Amino acid sequence: MLCATFIYLKYFIQQASVKKKINIIFSCQSCGYQTSKWLGKCPDCGKWDTLIEETRSYQSINSENKGLPNLFTQRAQPVPIDSIDIEDQHRLSTGLAEFDRVLGGGLVSGSLVLIGGDPGIGKSTLMLQALHGIAKNGRKVLYVSGEESIIQIRIRSKRLSSLSSNLLVVSEIDIGIILAMLDSVKPDVLVIDSIQTMFNPDITSAPGSVSQVRESTMQIMLTAKKTDVPVFLIGHVTKDGAIAGPRLLEHMVDTVLYFEGDRNHVFRILRAVKNRFGSTNEIGVFEMNDNGLVEVLNPSSVFLAECPEKTPGSIVTASMEGSRPILVEIQALAGNTSFGTPRRTILGIDQNRVALLLAVIEKKLNMHMMGQDIFMNVAGGVKIDEPAIDLGIVSAVISSFLDRPILERTVVIGEVGLTGEVRAISNIDIRISEAEKMGFSRCLVPQSNLKRIAVNKGMELIGIKTISDAAEVLF
Ligand code: TYD
Ligand code: MG
Secondary structure (H helix, E strand, O other), X not given: OHHHHHHHHHHHHHHHHHHHHEEEEEEEOOOOOEEXXXXXXXXXXXXXXXXXXEEEEHHHHHHHHHHHHHXXXXXXXXXXXXXXXXXXXXXXXXXXXXHHHXXXXXXXXXXXXXXXXXXXXXXXXXXXXXXXXHHHOOOOEEEEEOOOXXXXXXXXXXXXXXXXXXXXXXXXXXXXXXXXXXXHHOOOEEEEEOHHHOEOOOEOOOOOOHHHHHHHHHHHHHHHHHHOOOEEEEEEOOOOOOOOOHHHHOOOOOEEEEEEOOXXXXXXXXXXXXXXXXXXXXXXXXXXXXXXXXXXXXHHHHHOOOOOOOOOOEEEEEEXXXXXXXXXXXXXXXXXOOOOOOOEEEOOOOHHHHHHHHHHHHHHOOOOHHHEEXXXXXXXXXXXXXXXXXXXXXXXXXXXXXXXXXXXOEEEOOEXXXXXXXXXXXXXXXXXXXXXXXXXXXXXXXXXXXXXXXXXOOOEEEEEOEHHHHHHHOO
16 A cells, blocks of 8 residues: 555656656647646637647746846836936848838837738838848848748849849858857847748747747847847738737737738728838838839829729729828719618728718718628729728719719819718828829818818819718719
8 A cells, every 4th residue: 555655645746847848839820828737718709729839848838938137137227207318229221111111210229010911012122122222221130931942032122133242141041050150140130031030949830830939039038139130020920820820929029011002903002001111001002013013102193093084983082191291182983782781892992981971971961872882992002091082982982872973183182080070180181182193172170170281373272061062072
């Protein structure tokens, strides 16, 4: 009996010591939720079969903790905010004015910038061009690719005419080796393409899993803050969430930029969604051609390039993108529905906003929208999300419904309320100037804005109170 108890006790102690060394966790590959037990359904995001087992050795947890004290557990003392010296905090230019503007005026040292986007949208191309711009000014930059061989990068660089001896390239996925390289090479800027290919051997799961992506980013972040080297991380966004997407990392980085666009269109938009060093919602517009990305300095002219005149259902409105007004063409197509429930296919604008405006048109203008299939699109593959385009949406729908083109050279701006009233909007002056610059001669604006508009000589301004007023003067 005593012997049995002894054996059991020995076994128990053994098990306890094994548990101490190996830490098994189950991580959801969709949202990053972690638990010590396997579950069929993630309690956090509700997805099925997304939890996978990941083992972290005791050593890895320990070595990870070793890195932390240097940065975060130093004995810091509070200091008056005006005594902190920021004189030497200059911003590094990437040579691409559009990119610099989205970053808030250039790259801040020690910052971690995440560039997300669909695979194949042009992230690697953008990074190579930006690095070339930095290298041209005599800075040493390091491009780490986990996806392409150095020969492939060389071929691409040649096409982009971005060859420079200051641009160092390496094909590597082991995060430990990369960080050691950072120490020996001492570049001014580091690019990791992509974070999903980075691998930490201490973690058993495959590259691209939640744990790998999170750990790698954590290590890079600590190094960036310690050494003051700005780092660009490239992250692919996947629709099905099977691979850890950059969304998981948004809170760990300083700046999140999304590179978006329709692969069938040549335009690409770089959008800031989080920026600790500048304004968000700033956009940069690029055009992808045979020799890489070209900056589009006047986006309105591009988006209006094929805008048809005197065509029902087409209207131009001015939307603010960050600090910049952009003229876009909104298109609507209304046709009799053959089903009980009418179809609503909306691209580039918020679907709910359109549904709301259709209800207002139905009620206030007595137009039978429930009998119409409505298709809407913003030309050029742009996405806009701003209340000032409401009147544009309403006008496009009315124009298509009545099959009457709106007046030539007319821009329509205003927010529409549920009672059909047209409400004041912000930045009216710069929107009107942009429209004037693009050769428009008439502008429908909210009546309440009219009084405060500085005089514009070349533009006829028409104040609108309700959507019925708009319907009267549009045609
Ligand atoms: P890439 O930068 O490899 O995309 P990502 O890194 O986001 O996956 O871009 C690939 C696409 O860009 C590819 O479909 C071809 C196109 N492209 C051009 O049109 N011109 C060019 O000069 C380059 C380099 C790429
Ligand atoms: Mg790439």
